[in-house]
Amino acid sequence: MDPESPPRELELSALEAEKEPMAAAAEPEPEPASPPQAPPPHRDPSPAPGAAPGAEKNGLVMKIPPEEEEEAALGGSGVSGSPKFTGLGKEELLREAGTPLWARARLVLLVLFWGGWLGMLGAAAAIVAQAPRCQPLPAKAWWELGALYRAPPKAFGGNLKGVEQRLGYLKEKLQVGGLILGPLAPQKRPEDPIPPLRDVDPALGSPQDLSALLQAAKDKGLKVILDLTPNPGGDQKWGDAAKDPQVHQQVQDALRHWLKEEIAGVFLDGIEELPVRDFPPVFGPGGAAVRGAAAPGPTSCTRARTRRESPEGALRSLLGLLGSNASIGGLGWSVGSPWRSWAPPELRLPQLLLLWGLPGTPVLSYGDELGLGRTNNQQLPPMPWELIDEPKKSGNGSQPPELELCTALASLRAHERSLLLGEALPVRAGAAVALLRRWDQSERFLLLLNPHGTPLRPFSVQRDPQDPPLPEWATLRFSTGPKEPGEPQVQLQELKVGPHQGVLLSFPYSPQ
Numbered sequence: 001m002d003p004e005s006p007p008r009e010l011e012l013s014a015l016e017a018e019k020e021p022m023a024a025a026a027e028p029e030p031e032p033a034s035p036p037q038a039p040p041p042h043r044d045p046s047p048a049p050g051a052a053p054g055a056e057k058n059g060l061v062m063k064i065p066p067e068e069e070e071e072a073a074l075g076g077s078g079v080s081g082s083p084k085f086t087g088l089g090k091e092e093l094l095r096e097a098g099t100p101l102w103a104r105a106r107l108v109l110l111v112l113f114w115g116g117w118l119g120m121l122g123a124a125a126a127i128v129a130q131a132p133r134c135q136p137l138p139a140k141a142w143w144e145l146g147a148l149y150r151a152p153p154k155a156f157g158g159n160l161k162g163v164e165q166r167l168g169y170l171k172e173k174l175q176v177g178g179l180i181l182g183p184l185a186p187q188k189r190p191e192d193p194i195p196p197l198r199d200v201d202p203a204l205g206s207p208q209d210l211s212a213l214l215q216a217a218k219d220k221g222l223k224v225i226l227d228l229t230p231n232p233g234g235d236q237k238w239g240d241a242a243k244d245p246q247v248h249q250q251v252q253d254a255l256r257h258w259l260k261e262e263i264a265g266v267f268l269d270g271i272e273e274l275p276v277r278d279f280p281p282v283f284g285p286g287g288a289a290v291r292g293a294a295a296p297g298p299t300s301c302t303r304a305r306t307r308r309e310s311p312e313g314a315l316r317s318l319l320g321l322l323g324s325n326a327s328i329g330g331l332g333w334s335v336g337s338p339w340r341s342w343a344p345p346e347l348r349l350p351q352l353l354l355l356w357g358l359p360g361t362p363v364l365s366y367g368d369e370l371g372l373g374r375t376n377n378q379q380l381p382p383m384p385w386e387l388i389d390e391p392k393k394s395g396n397g398s399q400p401p402e403l404e405l406c407t408a409l410a411s412l413r414a415h416e417r418s419l420l421l422g423e424a425l426p427v428r429a430g431a432a433v434a435l436l437r438r439w440d441q442s443e444r445f446l447l448l449l450n451p452h453g454t455p456l457r458p459f460s461v462q463r464d465p466q467d468p469p470l471p472e473w474a475t476l477r478f479s480t481g482p483k484e485p486g487e488p489q490v491q492l493q494e495l496k497v498g499p500h501q502g503v504l505l506s507f508p509y510s511p512q
Contacts, residue, residue: 146177182227197254237270429458
């Protein structure tokens with residue numbers, strides 16, 4: 001064949017090669033009387049323009065690269081290539097698929113598929129049926145789900161505008177749920193028994209400044225509670241005014257006035273001095289909450305005071321209270337007030353740890369998270385904002401240990417149901433104080449405090465079988481003592497708690 005053959009002849013040559021699929025792809029020998037000729041290029045079989053449908057034949061054909069086709073067309077050397085199997089035709093596939101062997105194979109595969117699917121469905125249903133039921137979440141008010149923060153405007157931010165600028169710190173750093181703002185009233189006149197609780201002190205700002213602060217807090221998801229205590233820094237919050245009927249009426253008028261504004265509630269300190277029975281439209285049962293006719297749900301938080309006793313005695317009294325009602329709720333805990341500190345310096349960190357670990361609502365006074373000292377008088381120290389702003393500017397990342405504790409525990413409490421919702425069970429731990437927090441199948445938390453000046457091994461002695469079960473190992477989540485990298489595993493029997501140290505341990509739920 002001439003290299004100049006037209007495309008029609010090349011296609012016919014390809015069809016001829018297809019008719020003999022099993023023949024070796026060898027070059028034809030040239031005839032003696034004729035000069036050597038280049039073999040015709042072979043292409044993949046394709047139907048000729050006039051060929052009938054179905055004329056293709058499957059088998060082995062020669063696959064020639066395009067560059068060798070061009071070389072052969074120009075009279076170059078021979079071509080190379082490898083056989084290519086193009087598969088079975090449609091009729092052949094249908095014929096093979098109808099054989100008894102393949103019919104039985106399809107039936108077996110179908111039975112295996114549906115049998116496996118139904119088996120997995122039944123196993124999943126059995127697992128769901130045998131799994132323990134989750135405990136339903138209790139109904140909680142907003143102020144039971146986040147910490148509260150007491151902030152006198154003048155000491156915390158200078159005035160109402162200054163407080164507004166610091167709202168982001170409360171929400172983002174401490175994850176506070178509510179701000180107790182006050183006192184706002186101006187100084188009382190000598191002839192008046194209490195200050196005008198419906199007014200705003202001009203030194204703090206205008207009513208418009210207060211409205212702007214309330215709106216900014218709402219935008220950040222912060223609730224605002226107004227502190228209407230007439231003498232919040234005194235030993236007696238109400239004094240002789242507690243028995244004055246006119247004062248009672250002024251308090252009711254002030255409560256109704258402020259509850260119409262964009263506030264979440266009212267805080268009254270020293271409520272035990274007031275004859276609560278005289279205020280049925282305003283106060284809730286037992287004086288535990290302050291309510292207004294237009295305010296749904298709880299609108300205040302009260303704190304309980306205990307008699308003066310040693311730190312260990314106070315802690316054990318507290319554990320006795322919790323032991324009598326492990327699921328106690330509706331309480332707010334504090335380690336002091338903006339005017340007084342109830343904890344000595346060496347116990348400040350352990351008591352803050354206890355504050356975040358107890359069931360109920362942590363109530364922080366401004367500066368508690370920075371170790372701010374109190375002068376125990378009417379003069380409030382200013383908030384030491386330099387302890388927060390300067391490390392942020394310098395970028396060294398150092399912060400007071402109290403702030404580190406509050407930041408870590410606020411985040412942990414927000415994500416762990418045992419700390420947020422769980423019951424509190426006292427655990428015998430020798431001379432130390434131990435409290436177990438648990439909720440349903442969530443991770444357990446064990447709070448340990450050493451109120452003594454000597455180190456202790458709280459679990460080195462044999463435990464009472466009636467105590468809540470504890471594992472052999474636990475994870476150290478936080479310590480007020482020397483820090484260790486990561487979250488190391490500790491063996492409870494070998495655990496050593498240093499003087500005035502508090503630790504928070506955790507361990508996974510284990511069905512008993």
